[in-house]
Amino acid sequence: MSSSLTTKTLAPTTCSLTHSPYSVLFGHQPKIGLLTTALSSSIFDVIKTEEELQDQLGLPAVNLNAIDQGEINDDIEEEELINDNDHIIDDQGNSHLDSDVGDNFLVPVPNVDRGPTDGRNILAVIMEIKHDKYKLGIQNGVLLGYCSYHQISIASGLPTLFVNNIIIDEQKSLREIVRIQNVASGQGVFKCDCKGGLKT
Structure with a gap:
C-alpha cells in the first residue's frame, strides 16, 4: 500500500504596502x-x-534682541534657591561638629531587641570620635563598633553619664546591652494562652 505524497512548493509571496x-x-x-x-x-x-x-x-513678529524680564527673574530666583540650599547643606554638615568627647546621646533600640516594657533609647556617652564616627560608651560597657551621627540623637539637658564611669574593657553589642539593662526579660515575656493555666 503505497501512498503518493505530493509536495507543493509555495512561491515566495511579496507583499507591498501601498499605505504608509x-x-x-x-x-x-x-x-x-x-x-x-x-x-x-x-x-x-x-x-x-x-x-x-x-x-x-499673521504671526506676531519676534524681536530677538528684546530681553525677557520674566526669564531674568526666574534666573535670579533659581540662584537664590541654590544659595539657600548650599546654606542648608552647610548647616547640616556642621551640626555633627558640635559634639565632643563626653557628650551624652540617645541610641535608639530596634523593636526586635526590646520588650513591651523596655525603653526605646539607651543613654550613651561619646568615648572617641574617628572619621565622623562615634565610639559610644554605655553604663554596662562600650558599644561594639562605631555609630554615625544619623544613627543617634543628642540627649537634652546636663550630661548624666560620664566617660570615667564606663567599663572600657568590655565591648558589647546593642542587643547584649539592652538585655542587661531592661526591666523585664526583653522579648522573652512568657504568656500562657491555655485554658487550664500554666502548670510547672
Missing part, C-alpha cells in the same frame, strides 16, 4: 511642506523669506 503607517493610522498622508498648508498657491510666488511667510500667516 501614518496613513493607516490617521487615514491620510502626512502634511509636509508649504504645499500642504491652507494658503493659496499665489502667495508662494510672492514669498521669499521666512519673515514674509510669518506676515502672511
Whole structure:
C-alpha cells in the first residue's frame, strides 16, 4: 500500500504596502511642506523669506534682541534657591561638629531587641570620635563598633553619664546591652494562652 505524497512548493509571496503607517493610522498622508498648508498657491510666488511667510500667516513678529524680564527673574530666583540650599547643606554638615568627647546621646533600640516594657533609647556617652564616627560608651560597657551621627540623637539637658564611669574593657553589642539593662526579660515575656493555666 503505497501512498503518493505530493509536495507543493509555495512561491515566495511579496507583499507591498501601498499605505504608509501614518496613513493607516490617521487615514491620510502626512502634511509636509508649504504645499500642504491652507494658503493659496499665489502667495508662494510672492514669498521669499521666512519673515514674509510669518506676515502672511499673521504671526506676531519676534524681536530677538528684546530681553525677557520674566526669564531674568526666574534666573535670579533659581540662584537664590541654590544659595539657600548650599546654606542648608552647610548647616547640616556642621551640626555633627558640635559634639565632643563626653557628650551624652540617645541610641535608639530596634523593636526586635526590646520588650513591651523596655525603653526605646539607651543613654550613651561619646568615648572617641574617628572619621565622623562615634565610639559610644554605655553604663554596662562600650558599644561594639562605631555609630554615625544619623544613627543617634543628642540627649537634652546636663550630661548624666560620664566617660570615667564606663567599663572600657568590655565591648558589647546593642542587643547584649539592652538585655542587661531592661526591666523585664526583653522579648522573652512568657504568656500562657491555655485554658487550664500554666502548670510547672
